[in-house]
Amino acid sequence: MDRLEALESQSIFILREAYRSFKSLVMLWSIGKDSTVLLWLARKAFIGHVPFPLMHIDTMYKIPKMIEYRDRFALEWKLNLIVGKNINALEAKETFPDGKLNRLECCAALKSEALKHTLSGDWPRWVLDHSTGGFVKQESGEPFTGVIVGARADEEGSRSKERYFSPRDKHNEWDVGDQPPELWNQFKTDFAPGTHVRIHPLLDWTELNIWEYIDRENIPIIDIYFDHGNGKRYRSLGCWPCTSPVDSNAKNVKDVIEELRSGKFSNIAERSGREQDKEDGCGLETLRRDGYM
Amino acid sequence: MEQLKLQNNNIDKLSKQQMNIVVIGHVDHGKSTVIGRLMADTDSLPQGKLEDVKNRCAKNARPFEYAFLLDALKDEQSQGITIDSARCFFRSQKREYIIIDAPGHIEFLKNMISGAARAEAALLVIDAKEGVRENSRRHGYLLGMLGIKQVAVCVNKMDIVSYSQETFESIKNEYLKFLGQIGVKPTYVLPLSAREGDNITRISNNMPWYRGPTVLETVDNFVKEPEPINMPFRFPVQDIYKFTEAGDDRRIIAGRIETGNISVGDKIVFLPSGKQSRIATIESFNTPVQTEAHAGQSTGFTLDEQIYLQPGELMCRADEPPAKVGTHLKVNVFWMGRQPMVKNKRYKIKLGAVRMPVWLTEIITVLDASELTTDSNRRQIERHDVAECVLETLKPIAFDLSETIAQTGRFVIIDNYEIAGGGVILGSAEKATNRIIEHVRQREKRWERSGITPEARALKYKQHSTLVLICGPAELGKKELAKSLEENLFNSGRMVYYLGLSNSLSGVDINENIERDEHIRRIGEISHLFTDAGLILITTISDLDDYELETIIALNQPNDCRVVNIGPNRFSRAQIDLQMDDLNDMDQAIATIKELLTKKKYLIEYYL
Numbered sequence: 001m002d003r004l005e006a007l008e009s010q011s012i013f014i015l016r017e018a019y020r021s022f023k024s025l026v027m028l029w030s031i032g033k034d035s036t037v038l039l040w041l042a043r044k045a046f047i048g049h050v051p052f053p054l055m056h057i058d059t060m061y062k063i064p065k066m067i068e069y070r071d072r073f074a075l076e077w078k079l080n081l082i083v084g085k086n087i088n089a090l091e092a093k094e095t096f097p098d099g100k101l102n103r104l105e106c107c108a109a110l111k112s113e114a115l116k117h118t119l120s121g122d123w124p125r126w127v128l129d130h131s132t133g134g135f136v137k138q139e140s141g142e143p144f145t146g147v148i149v150g151a152r153a154d155e156e157g158s159r160s161k162e163r164y165f166s167p168r169d170k171h172n173e174w175d176v177g178d179q180p181p182e183l184w185n186q187f188k189t190d191f192a193p194g195t196h197v198r199i200h201p202l203l204d205w206t207e208l209n210i211w212e213y214i215d216r217e218n219i220p221i222i223d224i225y226f227d228h229g230n231g232k233r234y235r236s237l238g239c240w241p242c243t244s245p246v247d248s249n250a251k252n253v254k255d256v257i258e259e260l261r262s263g264k265f266s267n268i269a270e271r272s273g274r275e276q277d278k279e280d281g282c283g284l285e286t287l288r289r290d291g292y293m
Numbered sequence: 294m295e296q297l298k299l300q301n302n303n304i305d306k307l308s309k310q311q312m313n314i315v316v317i318g319h320v321d322h323g324k325s326t327v328i329g330r331l332m333a334d335t336d337s338l339p340q341g342k343l344e345d346v347k348n349r350c351a352k353n354a355r356p357f358e359y360a361f362l363l364d365a366l367k368d369e370q371s372q373g374i375t376i377d378s379a380r381c382f383f384r385s386q387k388r389e390y391i392i393i394d395a396p397g398h399i400e401f402l403k404n405m406i407s408g409a410a411r412a413e414a415a416l417l418v419i420d421a422k423e424g425v426r427e428n429s430r431r432h433g434y435l436l437g438m439l440g441i442k443q444v445a446v447c448v449n450k451m452d453i454v455s456y457s458q459e460t461f462e463s464i465k466n467e468y469l470k471f472l473g474q475i476g477v478k479p480t481y482v483l484p485l486s487a488r489e490g491d492n493i494t495r496i497s498n499n500m501p502w503y504r505g506p507t508v509l510e511t512v513d514n515f516v517k518e519p520e521p522i523n524m525p526f527r528f529p530v531q532d533i534y535k536f537t538e539a540g541d542d543r544r545i546i547a548g549r550i551e552t553g554n555i556s557v558g559d560k561i562v563f564l565p566s567g568k569q570s571r572i573a574t575i576e577s578f579n580t581p582v583q584t585e586a587h588a589g590q591s592t593g594f595t596l597d598e599q600i601y602l603q604p605g606e607l608m609c610r611a612d613e614p615p616a617k618v619g620t621h622l623k624v625n626v627f628w629m630g631r632q633p634m635v636k637n638k639r640y641k642i643k644l645g646a647v648r649m650p651v652w653l654t655e656i657i658t659v660l661d662a663s664e665l666t667t668d669s670n671r672r673q674i675e676r677h678d679v680a681e682c683v684l685e686t687l688k689p690i691a692f693d694l695s696e697t698i699a700q701t702g703r704f705v706i707i708d709n710y711e712i713a714g715g716g717v718i719l720g721s722a723e724k725a726t727n728r729i730i731e732h733v734r735q736r737e738k739r740w741e742r743s744g745i746t747p748e749a750r751a752l753k754y755k756q757h758s759t760l761v762l763i764c765g766p767a768e769l770g771k772k773e774l775a776k777s778l779e780e781n782l783f784n785s786g787r788m789v790y791y792l793g794l795s796n797s798l799s800g801v802d803i804n805e806n807i808e809r810d811e812h813i814r815r816i817g818e819i820s821h822l823f824t825d826a827g828l829i830l831i832t833t834i835s836d837l838d839d840y841e842l843e844t845i846i847a848l849n850q851p852n853d854c855r856v857v858n859i860g861p862n863r864f865s866r867a868q869i870d871l872q873m874d875d876l877n878d879m880d881q882a883i884a885t886i887k888e889l890l891t892k893k894k895y896l897i898e899y900y901l
Contacts, residue, residue, distance in 0.1 A: 001520055001589045003311045003389065012591035013531070013549045020532045020604060047545055047593055048578045049536045078539070153380040161379050163407070181403040181629055181712045183410030183439070184703050186643045190710040204391065206382055217579060268340045 004213055008041065011201040013185065014164050015045040015148065018199045019052065021189035022146030026082070026119070029054040031066040032237040033221055035150035037210050038202055040219050042148075043077070052148075053080040055118065059110035060090055061239035069222045074128050081128035083135060084118025086110050097241050110239075119144050119196070145191065148199045154206045155270060166198045167191060207270050208260045215253045227251050236270055310388040312517055315412035317405060317436070319426040320398040323449040324418045326487040328381055328392050329359030331508055334494040337383035338362065359487065363394050387513045395432075402677060403629040406435065406715065414443035414515040416508070421454045421461065421484070425468050427663040433468075434475055434662040434679070438627060438717060440699045442518075444472075445481045445511045451500065452486040458502045474665060481511050520589040526553030527616065527693070527701045528608040529645030530563070534593070545576050545593040546602065548646060551700035553610070554587035560611035563602060564691035565618040566839075566865045569611065571597040601863040603838075605647040607691035607701065616691040616701060621654070621722040626706065627662070627679045630713030634674035634706070640713075644704035647690045650810055651706065652728065655683035674714075683722045687810050688840040694718055729814075729847050737851070742825075750827035754788045757895045758824040760832070760849050761886065764842070765859035767835040770876040774859070775831045778883050782829060787896065790823060792816070792832040813841045817848025824852035829895060839867050855893065857886060 001009070018025060027042060027050075029035045042050045056070060074081040089109040093099045096106035117123035121141035129136050151159050163179050165187035180188040191197055202210075214221050224245075227233045232245040248264070250256045259265050316324045332338050342362065350357040363379055381392045395408035409415065415436055419429050436444055446468055454460045461484045472479060483492060484503050491497035494509045506514065531548035535541070555561070555572060562569050575583040576593035586592045594608075609615050628634050634653055642651035659671040660679040674680045695702030695717035706714035751757045761778070763771045772793065779791035816832060823830040834841075842864070846854045857871040858864070871889050876882050890896045 006311070006589065009549065009589055009591040016531050016547055016591070044578045045547075045591070046534060046536070047541075047543070047576050049539050049541065051534075051536065154382050179404065179407075181705075181715075182407045183705060183712070183715050186705040186712060188710075188712060189643075190641070190707050192710050204380070 004209065004216060007205055007209055008044065008213070010204065011038075011041045012045040014187070014199060014201040015042055017185075017187060017189065018146055018148055018165075018201075019046070022197070024142055024144050025052040025146040025148065026055050026144040027052060027148040028115075028150070029056050029070070029081075030150070030237070031056065031062070031070050031222060032150075033210055033214065033225060034152060034202055034205075036221055037205075037213055037219060038148065038150040039077075039079075040217060041201060050077065050079055053082050055082045055084060055144075057111055057114050057118065058083050058085045059114070059239050060085060061095070061110070061241055063224060063234075063237065063240050063243070065224050066222060066237060071128070071133070073220070075130060075133060078130065079128070082118070083126040083128075084114050084123065085126075086114040086117075087124070089113070103242055106242075119147060143196070145196045146199060147196060148201065150202050151200050152205050152207070152210075153203045159203075162200050162203055163188070164200055164203055165189065166200065168196050168198055208257065211253060211257045211260060215257060221253070225256065227255075235265070310517055311391070312388055312414065312515065313391045313393060313412045314414050314416060314512055314515070315393040315395050315409045315441070316416045316418060317395045317409060317432040318418035318447075319420070319423070319428040319432075320396070322418045322420040322423065322426075322429070323360075323487050325360035325363045325394050326358060327416065327418055327447060327449060327485070327493070327508065328394050329362040330487040330490060330493050331392070331512075332362065332381060332383050333359060334490060335383060335385065335509065337381075385509060385513050388517070390512065398428075402431075403712075405432065406439065406627075406629065409436065409441065410439050410715075412441055413518060414445075414512075415441050416445055416447050416512070417479075418447045418449050419464055419468065421448050421450045421457075421464065424464050425471065429468065430471055430665075431663040431677075433472055433477060434665075435627065437475055437477055438625065438679070438715075440695075440703070440717075443515050444477060444479050445483065445515075446472075446479050447508065448482065448484045449487055451484045451491060452489045456484075456486075456491075456497075456499045458484075458500070461503075471665075480514065481506060483508065483511060520587065521552040521698075521700070522554050522587045524552035524588070524698060525613040526555050526608075526610040527551040527645075527698060528555070529647070529701070530602060530604050530606045530608060531646045532604050533602055543576065543595055544599065545595060546608070547591075547593045548608075549591040550586055550588050551645070552588050552698055553613070554585065555610060556586075557584045561596075561608050562611045562615060563600075563606040563608055564616050565689040566602070566606055568600045568602070568606075568865060570600055573597045601861065605645075605649070605690070607645060607647075609691075616693050616698075617721055618689050618691050619721045619723050620686045620689050620727060621724055622684045622686070622692065622718050623657075623681070623720040623722040624684055624704075624716045624718050625679060625681050626674065626684075626714050626716035628674045628676055628714045630676060630708045630711065632708060632713075633676065634680075634708070634714060636673075638708075641707035642684065642686060642690075642704050643707065643712075644690060644692060645701050647704075649690060650687040650808065652685050653682060654685045657681040657683070681719070685728060688838075692718055694720060729844050733847055733850060747827070751897070754827050755897045756787055756827075756829060757853070757897070758827045758829060759853040759855055759890070759893075759895050760820045760824050760830050760845075761855050761857065761890070762837075762842070762845065763831065763833040763857045763859065764837040765835070766861065766863075769860045770879075771833040771835070771859055774876055774879060774882055775833045777879055778886055779831050781883050781887070782896075787829060788827060789829045789831065792819060792823070792830055810841075810844075813844055814848065817845040820845065820849045820854070821852065824849060829890070836863075839864050842867050853895075855889065855895075857889075 029039055086109055089095060094101055094109060096103050118125055120143045125138045125141050126135040127138055151162060153159050163182050167188055224234045227249050231247055231249055233248045233250055235246045250259045316328055318324050333343055346361050347357050379394045383390050383392055393408040393412055395405040417433060419425060448461050448464050465482045484500055485492040485508060491499050492507050494507055496505050496507060528548050528550050530546055534545040534547055557572050557575060559572050573595045575586050576595060577583060607616050636653050640651050642649055656671055658667045658669045658681050660667050662679045693701040702718045704716055705712045763775050775791050779789050782789040820830055856869045858869045859873050859876060862872060873882055
């Protein structure tokens with residue numbers, strides 16, 4: 001088996017282990033390349049099906065093309081899509097840059113808070129209706145106990161310490177110092193009532209592996225990752241106020257792979273275009289301990 | 294350095310081989326520094342990371358350390374120790390690596406184990422000044438149990454001991470002696486200073502008495518073990534999929550092939566059930582049609598003949614040596630739990646796809662892995678102990694001995710939702726008895742009965758007592774049958790009682806979250822009471838398997854049990870007394886059961 005086959009097999013194994021172990025399972029889909037690869041791997045694991053819902057946390061600041069892409073493939077692949085958002089913060093304009101919040105506070109409100117309450121089911125969820133293509137508001141729902149996330153260990157320091165199955169307590173908190181052991185592909189699939197588990201099938205993948213796999217499988221990835229002639233492309237997707245495109249002439253998947261392997265990005269960190277990471281020395285770790293993905 | 298950079302840029306364009314290496318050893322012996330230095334000197338760090346960490350150190354008036362590159366978490370930087378295993382990605386000319394930085398502090402042994410269990414080879418780091426310490430030995434011992442066959446020993450901080458060859462040789466000899474005792478042979482023992490960069494990626498002039506290899510060469514010299522394709526086929530059944538509501542009628546047996554290979558048409562056997570079938574298709578998404586599958590692949594199969602299966606069975610090839618089946622395992626366990634492992638406590642074992650209640654029944658010896666001393670008189674297994682012991686599973690499971698097939702010869706133990714122990718199977722320890730038989734024997738010894746004999750009751754009640762167990766898949770009308778049967782017998786003057794599942798749950802149990810096997814046990818005990826009192830007891834249980842049925846029959850002894858199966862018969866061994874394919878004609882079904890009960894003399898006719 002080559003590297004990609006080994007990664008694929010391990011991710012499928014983890015997804016199936018999650019499906020077997022958690023009655024109330026959901027996968028987060030950010031529309032970016034990693035969670036789209038994850039979604040593809042789910043179709044691999046379940047032989048063409050995705051037997052659990054996908055959740056997208058919409059900050060309403062997402063690059064508009066992302067929403068178009070999301071709805072198109074959710075319909076085409078018959079996905080059970082749930083959208084969550086922090087309506088209160090958005091209505092009160094407690095955001096960045098519109099409101100008084102800084103970037104980190106905005107992330108905490110629009111992403112972490114929205115995620116926490118949409119997962120637990122105490123905030124409304126908007127569910128895609130496949131007959132109309134629109135969304136139906138659900139006032140409340142059952143809490144999800146297993147949450148599949150596309151985090152990769154090579155993204156930054158705190159993610160390199162994640163487990164494949166990582167418990168979160170009642171307050172969504174991550175106890176980094178006291179993580180469960182994982183050995184011989186036996187994971188933490190038993191959990192106390194009130195807690196939930198985050199599942200990370202992509203932990204061992206690098207950014208390059210992701211693109212190589214997209215290439216091998218011919219996965220339809222959102223095209224804002226490519227340069228359309230102005231010498232700019234997105235390397236990492238997020239909200240438009242905090243995500244800048246990078247200078248690049250990569251026009252397709254093969255160009256991106258070349259750029260990562262031996263070209264200009266072969267040793268520049270992927271999240272260099274994400275401003276919230278720079279707010280303090282350990283920005284992302286602070287966010288992650290508090291439930292950020 | 295320049296040359297290395299150049300080489301790195303010329304890396305083969307194809308996706309390369311990848312290897313996981315763990316770096317282990319006692320706390321503060323410099324594991325993170327070795328990795329940090331290796332990454333810095335092979336130019337594997339993201340641009341600006343080195344400068345960034347150096348600047349941050351300068352700002353906080355702390356001396357820069359290479360370990361800071363790895364110990365990215367706040368806690369670790371302030372305490373200067375590694376808390377959790379971190380993955381670092383780096384590539385040499387030869388291949389890609391994931392380097393796992395394992396913590397050396399005893400408090401974080403479970404994190405070290407998590408890191409090491411993912412690795413194919415290990416670098417064990419020893420501080421030249423401190424020498425061999427407790428966790429140098431403990432980690433070395435655990436490598437063997439974790440199944441890591443390749444290890445190299447790095448004697449670090451040679452700069453502090455003035456690059457003394459004598460010091461190096463003394464540590465080398467001491468540690469080789471220890472490794473020899475546990476049967477581990479390292480590929481190399483090398484002197485280095487990670488802080489000064491000696492023997493990391495280039496041979497150091499500070500130690501002219503050492504000619505190599507460097508750490509980088511040592512790592513590149515580890516041999517990538519091939520997938521175990523030529524071993525007997527082992528496929529733990531992880532799940533069974535049927536996505537009928539999505540318009541898909543395939544019934545797919547899903548899992549990962551641990552060892553061996555298989556082709557369409559091959560005859561297979563599932564253990565422990567012993568059921569057999571043939572591979573009809575190999576299922577996948579977005580691939581060409583496959584006719585062969587092998588070790589390492591997560592895949593799916595459809596079968597020629599539809600047999601009833603549950604996750605946890607082990608699929609083997611019928612033309613190869615089968616796995617072993619049993620309930621008693623002789624094992625080596627290392628314990629990580631906060632609470633000690635004790636006898637008579639219910640744990641859960643996870644072995645391949647098996648998840649099952651398990652009990653510790655015997656402790657043979659307990660080993661202190663850091664001193665290699667043993668103790669044969671221990672009553673419990675403490676945290677960080679390694680123990681040879683016997684485990685008993687609730688039902689038979691399929692397994693291999695770890696020395697034959699490691700993948701299906703190792704397991705973890707769950708205590709209170711947490712993985713608290715890991716272990717390898719040394720042998721089978723089958724016994725003629727089991728926990729249930731032992732329990733019934735004890736119970737019958739203690740059970741005090743009055744002068745009223747079963748015969749006297751039979752004469753009085755005009756019936757012999759028995760349990761009538763109605764089983765089969767759910768939703769076939771078993772409860773209606775049971776209730777109608779009770780009513781029918783009652784109206785004809787019999788002493789009869791219907792025990793519903795829910796009756797048992799709400800009446801006797803306070804806790805609704807009991808496990809299925811505990812529920813089965815209680816039904817067995819309740820049945821024993823009713824049948825002992827001379828009644829005909831009717832109960833229904835869905836999806837009963839052979840072992841559960843045997844448990845109920847054993848617990849109900851010395852009284853009788855008659856089994857009525859509705860729908861497909863999914864038992865492999867159990868003898869059933871009456872088989873009915875459906876309950877379309879309820880009156881007929883009741884008449885048939887009454888006929889059986891009359892024939893077997895439970896219902897004594899009045900005129901006799």
